[in-house]
Amino acid sequence: MEYLIHLAVLFSIFSILALSLNLVVGYTGLLSLTHAAFYGIGAYVTGILMVGHGANFFVGLGAGVLAAMLLALPISMVLAKFRGDYYALVSLGFNVIVFSVLLNWQAVTQGPLGIPGILRPELFGLVFSNSFAFLVLALILAAGVYWLSQAIVSSSFGRVLKAIREDEEALGVFGYRTQTYKLVIFVIAAAMAAVAGALYASYTSFIDPHTFTVSDSIFMLAIIVLGGLGSLRGAAVGALVLVLLPEILRFVGFTPDIAAQMRLVVYGIILILLMHYRPQGLMGEYRL
Amino acid sequence: MEIVPQLVLNSIIAGSVYALVGMSVSLTFAVTRFFNLAHGAVAAVGGYSVLYLAKTLGLNLGLAVVLGIAAAAATGYVLERLIFRPLRTRQASSMMLLVASLGAFTVLQALLAILFTSQFQSLSGLAPAGSLHVAGAAITIVQLITLLVAVLVLVGFWLVLTRTRFGKAVRAISDDEEVANIVGINTHRMIGYVFLLCSGVAGVAGILVGMDTGLEPTMGLSLLLKGVIAAIIGGVGSIYGAFLGAFLLALVENLGVWQISGEWKDALAFGVLILFLLFRPQGILGKRP
Numbered sequence: 418m419e420y421l422i423h424l425a426v427l428f429s430i431f432s433i434l435a436l437s438l439n440l441v442v443g444y445t446g447l448l449s450l451t452h453a454a455f456y457g458i459g460a461y462v463t464g465i466l467m468v469g470h471g472a473n474f475f476v477g478l479g480a481g482v483l484a485a486m487l488l489a490l491p492i493s494m495v496l497a498k499f500r501g502d503y504y505a506l507v508s509l510g511f512n513v514i515v516f517s518v519l520l521n522w523q524a525v526t527q528g529p530l531g532i533p534g535i536l537r538p539e540l541f542g543l544v545f546s547n548s549f550a551f552l553v554l555a556l557i558l559a560a561g562v563y564w565l566s567q568a569i570v571s572s573s574f575g576r577v578l579k580a581i582r583e584d585e586e587a588l589g590v591f592g593y594r595t596q597t598y599k600l601v602i603f604v605i606a607a608a609m610a611a612v613a614g615a616l617y618a619s620y621t622s623f624i625d626p627h628t629f630t631v632s633d634s635i636f637m638l639a640i641i642v643l644g645g646l647g648s649l650r651g652a653a654v655g656a657l658v659l660v661l662l663p664e665i666l667r668f669v670g671f672t673p674d675i676a677a678q679m680r681l682v683v684y685g686i687i688l689i690l691l692m693h694y695r696p697q698g699l700m701g702e703y704r705l
Numbered sequence: 706m707e708i709v710p711q712l713v714l715n716s717i718i719a720g721s722v723y724a725l726v727g728m729s730v731s732l733t734f735a736v737t738r739f740f741n742l743a744h745g746a747v748a749a750v751g752g753y754s755v756l757y758l759a760k761t762l763g764l765n766l767g768l769a770v771v772l773g774i775a776a777a778a779a780t781g782y783v784l785e786r787l788i789f790r791p792l793r794t795r796q797a798s799s800m801m802l803l804v805a806s807l808g809a810f811t812v813l814q815a816l817l818a819i820l821f822t823s824q825f826q827s828l829s830g831l832a833p834a835g836s837l838h839v840a841g842a843a844i845t846i847v848q849l850i851t852l853l854v855a856v857l858v859l860v861g862f863w864l865v866l867t868r869t870r871f872g873k874a875v876r877a878i879s880d881d882e883e884v885a886n887i888v889g890i891n892t893h894r895m896i897g898y899v900f901l902l903c904s905g906v907a908g909v910a911g912i913l914v915g916m917d918t919g920l921e922p923t924m925g926l927s928l929l930l931k932g933v934i935a936a937i938i939g940g941v942g943s944i945y946g947a948f949l950g951a952f953l954l955a956l957v958e959n960l961g962v963w964q965i966s967g968e969w970k971d972a973l974a975f976g977v978l979i980l981f982l983l984f985r986p987q988g989i990l991g992k993r994p
Binding site: 448495498499501502503505506507509510511513514517518520521631632635638642674675678679680681682684685686687688689692693696704705 | 739740788791792795797798799800801802803804805807808809810811812813814815816818819823926930933937966968969971972975976978979982983
């Protein structure tokens with residue numbers, strides 16, 4: 418039972434990441450490889466505030482979201498200059514830079530040692546210390562993100578995003594400020610990723626920079642490419658499949674070391690096969 | 706040992722490695738129009754092949770190096786035939802090719818980790834030892850070889866591109882693949898040869914890095930990123946630009962290491978890339994698009 422709850426918590430966290438990344442990649446057509454950076458900012462701000470300053474989890478979460486949004490704004494302004502594979506490359510660069518900061522700004526982040534002893538959330542004397550209570554919280558937040566994403570993509574704002582994906586120039590001719598739309602959705606997605614980061618920090622109670630690398634951004638991309646670009650349900654399905662996959666590999670009997678690498682082999686093969694046979698993913702509507 | 710000469714020398718050494726990766730990335734980009742992210746992992750395949758052949762099987766070093774380069778070239782060629790060519794014939798966008806190459810990179814890196822563990826391993830025991838002193842700065846034999854190889858490869862690329870029919874075909878493809886096809890160039894075969902050639906050069910880079918510092922399965926990504934940055938700041942598609950870009954990047958990095966600290970190297974490299982893309986997107990030698 419504990420094990421199932423553990424998987425469900427992971428699923429909630431990765432659903433949030435996939436849903437938010439899908440808003441940027443799947444709906445707006447911007448191939449961002451920097452999502453793990455905002456995930457990391459959320460986790461670190463929450464962790465530092467809770468451990469260093471005894472703040473409440475929800476205060477940490479709010480501050481983490483705010484920090485991620487403040488960081489996403491200039492990043493997205495720089496990214497606005499690029500398209501296609503240059504966009505992917507520069508966004509990847511930002512992930513590397515944020516990772517370097519987490520790793521090297523030791524006075525604040527404690528570098529490679531990470532931040533241990535992050536507590537579980539507490540609200541009005543109610544402590545989410547047992548796993549089930551935590552799962553409920555994680556699911557509520559994931560559902561909230563799903564609902565918000567749904568509201569965004571079905572609004573007129575969301576339709577403009579899809580139009581940007583299909584033909585940004587034509588939309589510009591109609592008088593839409595496409596840069597503003599891209600900026601706003603990027604910042605919203607960063608805020609959602611920070612929520613996932615805060616949950617992760619509190620759940621595992623220990624964070625270090627190596628959870629927030631370029632490879633993790635690639636993993637998030639694999640989730641939504643598998644599930645389907647431009648599909649919210651697809652993002653959730655992709656998260657489910659790729660969270661369960663390593664567990665299956667473990668049951669097959671690989672040692673943990675090999676299983677971790679086998680997981681990457683499988684992700685890689687999935688990406689290659691999808692690009693060949695189903696570039697829109699399982700339930701998606703958009704091909705890169 | 707004085708600081709400034711050593712700094713310049715270190716930049717030249719690091720720049721040589723970046724140049725090898727950068728020139729080969731740039732040439733592949735010129736004919737395929739996408740950044741092949743698996744290129745760095747191909748370099749790692751070269752290094753690890755030499756490790757296996759020379760250390761585990763005890764082969765003669767020269768033979769191991771030749772086979773290692775061949776292994777890298779073959780790996781790159783297989784990726785082109787199995788993954789990239791089918792995608793190209795299906796008119797895949799450059800983003801799809803990029804994601805597929807990301808997949809290939811992930812698979813190769815993980816396979817290397819499974820076969821050779823994630824531990825840091827070195828080829829240094831195999832390489833010629835010793836070092837020279839130039840103007841108060843030290844350079845090892847391996848580093849000197851790296852520099853010579855980078856210059857040789859530059860000259861080799863120049864000869865191939867300007868003096869052979871193959872080079873002419875490659876330049877035609879990089880101008881316009883469709884037109885090249887129409888005038889009777891077998892573009893698929895030529896691109897295959899480019900992959901063979903460039904992957905071999907990447908393999909050389911991987912082997913030299915293994916001899917100078919060491920091998921890690923994850924070395925591919927940082928090698929590739931440095932190569933791509935060198936290629937972009939030099940002017941994408943121009944191998945001469947990539948060569949210059951590599952040394953400029955290495956110089957900036959080493960100044961950073963001297964003035965700030967070594968850990969910020971990667972962040973600094975991307976900072977340079979972003980500045981270039983914002984203020985001089987065509988690179989050092991590129992023409993304005």
